[in-house]
Structure formats: structure tokens, C-alpha cells
Amino acid sequence: MAVLGVDFGTSNSATAVARDGKAHMIALEQGEMTLPTAVFFDFDRKAMLIGGAAGAALLAGEEGRYMRALKSILGAPLMREKRNLLGEKLDFIDIIARFLGQVKAAAETQTGERYERALSGRPVRFHPDDARNAQAEVDLREAYARAGFEDVAFMYEPEAAALANRAVLGQGDLGLIVDIGGGTSDFTLFRNGEDNIDILGSHGVRLGGTDFDRIVSVETVMPLLGRGSEIRHAFGDETHTAPATIFNDLATWQKIPFLYAPDSRRLAKDLLQYAVEPEKLERLISVLEDELGHDIAFAVEAGKIAVNTAGAGEIDLRVIERGLRVALGAGAVEELLAPMTLQMAEAALETVLKADSPPEAVTHLVFVGGSSLMEVTRSALGAAFPHAQVHHGSALTAIVDGLGLAAEAAFG
Ligand SMILES: Nc1ncnc2c1ncn2[C@@H]1O[C@H](COP(=O)(O)OP(=O)(O)OP(=O)(O)O)[C@@H](O)[C@H]1O
Numbered sequence: 249m250a251v252l253g254v255d256f257g258t259s260n261s262a263t264a265v266a267r268d269g270k271a272h273m274i275a276l277e278q279g280e281m282t283l284p285t286a287v288f289f290d291f292d293r294k295a296m297l298i299g300g301a302a303g304a305a306l307l308a309g310e311e312g313r314y315m316r317a318l319k320s321i322l323g324a325p326l327m328r329e330k331r332n333l334l335g336e337k338l339d340f341i342d343i344i345a346r347f348l349g350q351v352k353a354a355a356e357t358q359t360g361e362r363y364e365r366a367l368s369g370r371p372v373r374f375h376p377d378d379a380r381n382a383q384a385e386v387d388l389r390e391a392y393a394r395a396g397f398e399d400v401a402f403m404y405e406p407e408a409a410a411l412a413n414r415a416v417l418g419q420g421d422l423g424l425i426v427d428i429g430g431g432t433s434d435f436t437l438f439r440n441g442e443d444n445i446d447i448l449g450s451h452g453v454r455l456g457g458t459d460f461d462r463i464v465s466v467e468t469v470m471p472l473l474g475r476g477s478e479i480r481h482a483f484g485d486e487t488h489t490a491p492a493t494i495f496n497d498l499a500t501w502q503k504i505p506f507l508y509a510p511d512s513r514r515l516a517k518d519l520l521q522y523a524v525e526p527e528k529l530e531r532l533i534s535v536l537e538d539e540l541g542h543d544i545a546f547a548v549e550a551g552k553i554a555v556n557t558a559g560a561g562e563i564d565l566r567v568i569e570r571g572l573r574v575a576l577g578a579g580a581v582e583e584l585l586a587p588m589t590l591q592m593a594e595a596a597l598e599t600v601l602k603a604d605s606p607p608e609a610v611t612h613l614v615f616v617g618g619s620s621l622m623e624v625t626r627s628a629l630g631a632a633f634p635h636a637q638v639h640h641g642s643a644l645t646a647i648v649d650g651l652g653l654a655a656e657a658a659f660g
């Protein structure tokens with residue numbers, strides 16, 4: 249029975265199957281090999297859109313609810329809270345299940361096969377907390393079941409990338425996969441053999457490109473909306489700094505939808521009432537009322553990528569206000585991201601040390617994942633393994649390639 253390899257990513261997802269010992273990716277959406285891990289509950293069409301169609305509906309200003317980076321919520325009690333969407337009571341497991349169900353149906357339409365089993369990737373660690381990390385896999389397994397898969401097996405995402413990239417290593421070489429994605433950074437140390445690989449150890453941290461977006465947004469965009477701004481006390485002359493949570497949440501992909509509840513609008517209005525800089529809090533209120541959180545997140549992400557590509561760029565905030573923008577330089581972005589890229593490099597070193605191998609023994613460093621395209625991650629990780637040869641795997645498809653290759657064998 250055919251097995252579907254599924255890379256359910258924080259930012260992007262993809263599927264592949266094996267044919268004649270090779271992985272074949274399945275185009276799920278207009279010929280695209282990956283699709284954004286996003287959903288849009290369209291209130292007019294009374295339908296849940298996924299992928300690029302979900303993003304297009306958001307961009308077009310359709311009435312509805314957009315959600316992205318749902319993988320980051322796995323394992324949290326919030327996953328099982330029900331809310332009303334399109335006249336149904338759904339929890340987040342249902343929402344991920346419907347996303348996976350649509351992916352399954354699209355793959356079946358494309359190939360004419362039926363997939364009752366899935367080999368799914370998973371980060372080495374969904375979360376630093378052990379209980380939440382374990383619960384996250386329970387939640388994801390349940391989402392596959394509700395999506396109509398009879399069985400699901402899991403493989404560490406960087407292990408899958410190792411399978412897909414072993415050809416760049418010679419026999420006996422020691423490779424380290426560095427998979428810097430949207431939500432997590434994952435590492436696998438492996439020895440390349442004649443016709444298989446020997447996995448020596450895997451490790452991961454909950455940090456990725458969505459965290460890059462968050463820190464850039466918190467530090468550069470949120471001050472324009474009142475972060476760090478002073479609020480007068482109702483009585484007397486004293487002031488206090490506006491509470492940080494609302495700004496952090498607005499800068500965090502998976503938390504944005506929760507800010508559109510009445511309580512955060514009320515908080516923003518209370519802040520405005522006593523604000524020393526009311527023009528900033530006015531912006532916060534209009535962002536919450538017009539539900540522009542994801543528009544800001546997309547603008548920040550685009551700015552981050554532009555700086556990486558061109559050395560300088562801007563975050564275009566015209567959705568908030570005509571002409572509003574933040575200029576970004578490569579140096580400033582590097583400084584903002586340095587604590588995170590350092591943690592990623594430490595986690596990569598820990599992977600190797602836990603496998604009782606000296607870092608100098610690593611012969612090949614193989615970068616995959618969208619955030620491995622960031623110069624700051626390349627240089628931080630490269631500096632930790634100065635002796636290794638550096639290879640760049642296919643950033644967005646290496647993991648699904650490996651999952652496709654391993655899919656049949658995963659079920660014996
Ligand atoms: N050209 C680029 N330059 C810099 N960053 C990029 C580029 N293209 C994509 N990214 C970033 O890569 C991230 C997505 O990478 P990827 O698709 O590998 O993650 P994912 O597999 O969905 O997440 P995870 O594996 O952590 O669950 C996003 O944060 C995105 O902003």
C-alpha cells in the first residue's frame with residue numbers, strides 16, 4: 249500500500265512518494281512543490297482554504313480568519329480548546345487535521361493513488377519542555393488520524409534530510425545536517441556508508457525563521473505601535489511602560505489570531521486613554537480593528553529576506569499608514585539575530601558532542617531549511633565547524649525528499 253511522505257512544516261509543507269528508489273514530490277497547488285502551512289476560514293465562501301489560496305484571500309482582504317505556524321502550538325493545552333468557526337466548534341487539532349486532509353486529497357488527485365499511511369517528519373524537539381514535547385507528537389498523530397490516515401510513523405526531519413543528501417559525501421565521511429526552518433533548528437550527525445547511512449545522533453532547538461521575524465518586528469515595528477511607550481497613571485503624574493505582551497503576541501505568527509478577541513482591543517483602548525504618545529496607540533488600535541497582524545508579519549518577513557539578499561531593505565508598513573516604513577540595514581539585523589544564531593550554533597555543537605565526536609571530525613556541513621538561506625545563520629554555523637566542507641541542499645525540499653525515500657520502509 250502506498251505511503252505518503254509528509255513534511256508538515258511551521259511555514260511550508262510538502263509531500264513526496266518513492267518510485268523506483270527515487271523520491272517524487274507531488275505538486276499540491278498549481279504546480280508548486282511546497283505550499284504555505286496556512287489556513288483561511290473564508291466567512292463568505294464558508295470554506296477553509298489552505299496554502300497559497302489562504303494567503304491570497306488574506307491579501308485580498310476577504311472576510312475571514314487566517315492562521316499560520318500552527319505547528320508551533322502543538323503540545324499546548326490551547327490545541328484542544330474549541331472555538332466557533334464557520335458554524336462549527338473546532339479545536340486546533342481539527343484545523344491541522346483539515347489542512348492535512350486537503351493535502352492528502354490533493355496528493356491523491358495528483359497521483360491517482362490512495363494514501364492510508366503517512367511518514368511524517370517531526371522536529372527533534374517541538375519544545376524544550378519534555379512533557380510538551382511528547383504531547384506535541386500525540387497531538388500531531390491525532391491530527392493525522394482525524395485527517396483520515398489509518399497509520400502514521402514519524403521520522404526526525406534532519407534524518408530525512410540526511411537520506412536525501414548523502415550523495416554529496418564520500419564513503420566513511422561524517423556529515424552534519426543543519427536544518428534551519430521556520431519554527432525549529434534541527435541537526436543530525438551521520439556517517440555515510442556504502443549503501444546506507446549510520447545515524448550517530450540528532451538534536452534540536454525551538455528557534456527558526458519565525459523567531460527571526462518576531463525579534464525584528466518587536467524591535468523595529470512594534471515601537472511604532474506603542475511598545476516601550478509611556479502610559480500615565482489614572483491619578484497623579486507618574487507613568488509606566490506599556491505592557492509588552494500584546495506587542496510580543498502581535499509579532500508572533502501563531503499568536504496573531506488570538507489578539508482579535510475583544511479583550512485585547514479593550515486593553516489597547518485603555519492604553520490609549522492615558523498614553524503619552526497617543527498617535528502610536530492609535531495605530532495599535534487600528535491594527536487590531538482592521539486585523540492587520542498578519543499583513544505586518546508578511547511585511548517583516550519580506551524585509552528580513554530583502555536585507556539578506558541585498559544588504560539593506562525596508563519593512564513596508566503602508567497597510568497601517570501611508571508612507572510608514574522601517575529602514576533595515578544588514579548590520580542591525582545581524583545584531584538582532586546574533587543571540588539566536590549563537591544558540592543554533594551551540595545546539596549544533598551539542599549534537600556532535602553528545603555523539604562523542606569531536607567537532608573537527610565533521611567532514612561535511614549540509615545546510616537545508618529556508619532559514620539556512622540567511623547569511624547570519626550560515627556564518628554562525630559555519631564558524632562552529634571551520635574544518636568542514638559546506639554544502640547547500642535544496643532549502644525547501646530536502647526533508648520531503650528524504651521522507652519520500654523512506655516512506656515505504658517505514659512500515660516494514
Ligand atoms: N530567501 C530567503 N532568505 C531568508 N529566509 C528565508 C528565505 N526564504 C524563506 N526563508 C525563511 O525560511 C523559513 C521557512 O523555512 P522552511 O520552509 O524550511 O521552514 P518549515 O519547514 O516550514 O519549518 P520547520 O521545519 O521549522 O517546521 C521562514 O521563516 C522564511 O522566512
Ligand SMILES: [Mg+2]
Pocket residue numbers: 257258405429430617647
Ligand atoms: Mg522544515
